[in-house]
Amino acid sequence: MNDAKPQPALFSFSPDNLARAEKIVGKYPAGRQASAVIPLLDIAQRQSGNWLPQAAMDYVAAMLEMPPIRVYEVASFYTMFNLKPVGENFVQVCTTTPCWLRGSDEIVHACKRKLGIGMNQTTEDSKFTLHEVECMGACVNAPMVQINDDYYEDLTPELMDSILDALKEGKKPDVGSQTGRKGSCAQNGSTSLKEKA
Amino acid sequence: MPKLTINGIEVEVAQGTSVLQACEQLEIEVPHFCYHDRLSVPASCRMCLVEIEKMPKPVASCAQPCADGMVVHTDSAVVKKARKGVMELLLINHPLDCPICDQGGECDLQDQAVAYGCGCGRHHENKRIVGEKELGPLIKTAMTRCIQCTRCVRFVDEICGTPELGGLYRGEKMEIGTYVARALSSEMSGNLIDICPVGALTNKPAAFTARSWELQKTETIDVFDAIGCNIRVDMRGNDVVRVLPRLNEDINEEWINDKSRFAIDGLKRQRLDRPYVRRDGKLVPASWNEAFAVIAEKLRGIAPNRIAALAGDLVDCEAMFALKSLVAALGSPNLDCRQDGANYDVSTRAASIMNSGIAGIEESDAIVLIGTNPRHEGTLVNARIRKRWLRGGCRVGVIGATVDLGYPYQSIGTTPQGIADLMFGKHAFAAILKNAKKPMFILGAGALAREDGAALHRVVRELAEHFNAVREDWNGFNVFQHAASRIGGLDLDFLPQIGGQGTRAILGGAMEAVWLLGADEIDVTKLGNAFVVYQGHHGDVGAHRADVILPGAAYTEKTGIYVNTEGRPQVALQATFPPGEAREDWKIIRAFSEVYGEALPYDTLDTLRTKMFESAPVLANIGHCEKSGWSAFGFTGEVSAQPFAPVIENFYMTDPISRASATMAKCSDEILPLWEAAE
Numbered sequence: 020m021n022d023a024k025p026q027p028a029l030f031s032f033s034p035d036n037l038a039r040a041e042k043i044v045g046k047y048p049a050g051r052q053a054s055a056v057i058p059l060l061d062i063a064q065r066q067s068g069n070w071l072p073q074a075a076m077d078y079v080a081a082m083l084e085m086p087p088i089r090v091y092e093v094a095s096f097y098t099m100f101n102l103k104p105v106g107e108n109f110v111q112v113c114t115t116t117p118c119w120l121r122g123s124d125e126i127v128h129a130c131k132r133k134l135g136i137g138m139n140q141t142t143e144d145s146k147f148t149l150h151e152v153e154c155m156g157a158c159v160n161a162p163m164v165q166i167n168d169d170y171y172e173d174l175t176p177e178l179m180d181s182i183l184d185a186l187k188e189g190k191k192p193d194v195g196s197q198t199g200r201k202g203s204c205a206q207n208g209s210t211s212l213k214e215k216a
Numbered sequence: 217m218p219k220l221t222i223n224g225i226e227v228e229v230a231q232g233t234s235v236l237q238a239c240e241q242l243e244i245e246v247p248h249f250c251y252h253d254r255l256s257v258p259a260s261c262r263m264c265l266v267e268i269e270k271m272p273k274p275v276a277s278c279a280q281p282c283a284d285g286m287v288v289h290t291d292s293a294v295v296k297k298a299r300k301g302v303m304e305l306l307l308i309n310h311p312l313d314c315p316i317c318d319q320g321g322e323c324d325l326q327d328q329a330v331a332y333g334c335g336c337g338r339h340h341e342n343k344r345i346v347g348e349k350e351l352g353p354l355i356k357t358a359m360t361r362c363i364q365c366t367r368c369v370r371f372v373d374e375i376c377g378t379p380e381l382g383g384l385y386r387g388e389k390m391e392i393g394t395y396v397a398r399a400l401s402s403e404m405s406g407n408l409i410d411i412c413p414v415g416a417l418t419n420k421p422a423a424f425t426a427r428s429w430e431l432q433k434t435e436t437i438d439v440f441d442a443i444g445c446n447i448r449v450d451m452r453g454n455d456v457v458r459v460l461p462r463l464n465e466d467i468n469e470e471w472i473n474d475k476s477r478f479a480i481d482g483l484k485r486q487r488l489d490r491p492y493v494r495r496d497g498k499l500v501p502a503s504w505n506e507a508f509a510v511i512a513e514k515l516r517g518i519a520p521n522r523i524a525a526l527a528g529d530l531v532d533c534e535a536m537f538a539l540k541s542l543v544a545a546l547g548s549p550n551l552d553c554r555q556d557g558a559n560y561d562v563s564t565r566a567a568s569i570m571n572s573g574i575a576g577i578e579e580s581d582a583i584v585l586i587g588t589n590p591r592h593e594g595t596l597v598n599a600r601i602r603k604r605w606l607r608g609g610c611r612v613g614v615i616g617a618t619v620d621l622g623y624p625y626q627s628i629g630t631t632p633q634g635i636a637d638l639m640f641g642k643h644a645f646a647a648i649l650k651n652a653k654k655p656m657f658i659l660g661a662g663a664l665a666r667e668d669g670a671a672l673h674r675v676v677r678e679l680a681e682h683f684n685a686v687r688e689d690w691n692g693f694n695v696f697q698h699a700a701s702r703i704g705g706l707d708l709d710f711l712p713q714i715g716g717q718g719t720r721a722i723l724g725g726a727m728e729a730v731w732l733l734g735a736d737e738i739d740v741t742k743l744g745n746a747f748v749v750y751q752g753h754h755g756d757v758g759a760h761r762a763d764v765i766l767p768g769a770a771y772t773e774k775t776g777i778y779v780n781t782e783g784r785p786q787v788a789l790q791a792t793f794p795p796g797e798a799r800e801d802w803k804i805i806r807a808f809s810e811v812y813g814e815a816l817p818y819d820t821l822d823t824l825r826t827k828m829f830e831s832a833p834v835l836a837n838i839g840h841c842e843k844s845g846w847s848a849f850g851f852t853g854e855v856s857a858q859p860f861a862p863v864i865e866n867f868y869m870t871d872p873i874s875r876a877s878a879t880m881a882k883c884s885d886e887i888l889p890l891w892e893a894a895e
Contacts (some may be wrong), residue, residue, distance in 0.1 A: 073395075073396065086379035086380070087395075087396075088379055088380055088381065088382040088394065088395060089379065089382065091382060091384060091395035091396075092382040092383060092384060095384040095385045095386075095395070096384075096385065096386045
């Protein structure tokens with residue numbers, strides 16, 4: 020997979036992203052622009068298709084007048100920066116205790132079966148990459164997965180299948196709870212503040 | 217000045233001293249890994265824990281400043297237990313491969329594990345494995361051994377000014393590396409081998425060749441530039457295995473550059489190990505007597521004023537003194553130690569040396585570099601300037617090519633016009649110099665070799681005087697030499713005598729016989745049809761042109777005095793023997809003088825030195841820089857508008873030894889392109 024998408028030689032921000040980046044850099048006092056490294060890497064990652072090529076890190080380093088190695092240190096420290104190419108849909112399955120108790124093993128299994136790949140792999144068509152991650156703070160609606168920026172909660176293997184099918188067809192499934200639960204209401208409907216719920 | 221008690225001993229230390237430094241002042245050993253006295257303090261290894269009364273837990277002494285009334289214990293039960301714990305944790309992932317590790321025997325971790333660790337480990341889990349890193353042709357890695365002290369990261373960041381190493385990833389997966397698999401671009405990266413407290417970074421060219429305890433150690437002087445770095449040459453049998461720096465605060469602190477450290481494999485290649493004589497256009501092996509006879513016969517048939525001698529860059533004072541005496545005995549006034557053709561006023565010693573001294577850089581608050589790239593011409597001077605700049609309150613200006621020096625500077629033009637701009641206040645840097653308390657001007661010897669070098673010499677002297685850089689308590693006029701033999705040659709007056717010719721005329725085809733003493737950085741085609749004697753240790757440019765080759769000794773093979781760019785004479789000691797029939801250079805000249813019938817009046821090194829010190833007393837002051845008088849030196853002349861050109865094209869190949877070195881060839885291939893890309 021990595022061979023299919025080699026490291027691009029060049030990277031530069033699109034005009035929109037450049038404006039956004041400059042605004043962020045402007046928040047910090049002169050000479051402290053290196054503080055903007057994380058948001059800028061995030062912008063760069065979004066622009067490059069959910070991963071950070073070396074050229075993008077070098078570009079950010081040059082923009083912030085930092086030695087490139089300092090940027091590599093940051094980018095490699097944070098797991099939310101992908102240093103290798105990932106599929107169009109970056110599926111991150113939570114398998115921490117609450118999700119596990121609620122059946123995340125089956126969700127993982129469903130993903131593997133549906134996509135025909137194992138953990139940390141990408142499908143042939145570059146549409147999906149599967150990762151296992153730690154708690155993402157949506158335990159109340161466990162089990163859950165994050166696909167790109169969206170949470171899909173209250174999953175069952177069948178629901179997981181249908182989400183992946185929809186994504187395969189290029190559709191965008193509804194995000195959030197898949198059982199129609201609102202926010203973090205109890206499973207059988209709200210038990211208090213009923214008027215608002 | 218805080219006063220504290222350490223192990224019952226009361227001590228008063230300077231404000232800001234750490235507890236660990238205070239312990240060291242009392243010669244109390246505190247084990248440590250990440251702390252290094254020339255680097256910043258991360259306090260990450262925790263090995264230096266001590267107990268301080270009224271503090272709830274053991275404290276990392278490297279990061280704890282001394283305070284009044286502190287009571288410190290470094291050998292209490294608590295400290296011993298804490299050290300054992302830290303050592304056990306450090307060893308969790310450290311492989312037990314000391315028997316196959318090059319650091320074995322001189323390893324901080326090994327030593328401290330024996331002294332402060334537990335007798336056995338309690339871990340049954342697997343150790344982590346870290347992949348090797350590509351750091352270029354000089355440094356071999358075994359990153360599984362790394363204990364993540366980050367000394368290497370701080371060294372390249374702070375001392376070299378080439379931040380390329382970092383701590384990547386995190387937690388158990390943390391690794392030290394460059395992220396990009398390519399060589400380190402620093403020209404002093406070899407020091408990483410010394411500062412790494414474990415066997416993670418080791419000497420690649422010398423990998424698996426010797427154990428530290430089998431080596432014979434000789435303390436001597438480096439000759440690859442004019443800094444005169446103090447080095448230790450480690451031998452096994454008659455082979456130089458490695459070169460290490462020795463501590464000398466006034467010169468190289470505890471670093472050396474990569475050429476000094478790694479060019480030594482050149483000592484075994486391309487060597488001249490027997491005399492040669494050219495017969496029918498071909499160099500054929502000959503005996504010493506045959507070679508001497510050929511030279512003597514030839515010289516007898518030549519008028520003395522058509523005979524000349526040139527000394528090269530790696531020559532010791534003794535050889536130059538002997539050759540000078542020989543040339544005088546032959547009746548010739550033609551000799552020069554400046555093979556680059558420089559011809560500036562050397563009427564006073566202050567005109568050709570670094571008057572402020574290398575350590576003086578640390579006092580200066582405004583430095584102007586003129587026609588020099590100290591990074592290539594004398595790495596340790598550049599490191600000193602960087603150190604000064606890093607401390608703050610010092611501005612650097614450069615008149616010359618814009619190159620990466622590892623610290624920011626203001627460019628004052630690329631031509632000598634910059635000197636006039638400073639003089640007449642037309643450049644903003646003039647105001648900085650005016651307000652500076654100790655301004656410094658560093659004039660490269662390469663600039664002095666220009667056509668207008670002699671005039672440049674004068675205008676820079678005037679510039680220094682204009683900014684009050686030359687006064688009773690401070691002399692900021694510095695000529696920065698890059699040849700190890702140069703100041704020695706000048707001190708010995710190895711220069712055209714009355715009515716004699718210098719390098720330019722000698723290389724103008726005016727001579728019928730030329731004696732080249734290790735002179736290789738010359739255009740030999742300019743020697744015309746002269747009869748050439750080449751005395752030296754490598755089959756380089758000079759030897760190829762020679763009619764007679766006399767095999768000499770390289771710097772590790774003879775005892776000799778070298779004078780560094782500060783004018784500091786230092787004695788280099790013999791570590792090994794010259795190969796084959798090669799001999800020490802002064803002995804060759806002495807032997808020839810006898811064959812010629814003009815025997816020089818000394819048979820031993822001691823008697824030679826006695827004579828030499830009589831004629832150049834300044835050389836007898838070993839290890840010290842002699843102050844010399846100031847005068848209005850310099851020749852008048854036109855200064856051209858030519859931009860300053862780089863003196864050294866390839867830092868890794870500047871002399872016959874480094875040109876013969878395979879390691880230096882690899883560096884030229886892998887590291888030079890990185891510099892070119894950066895500039």
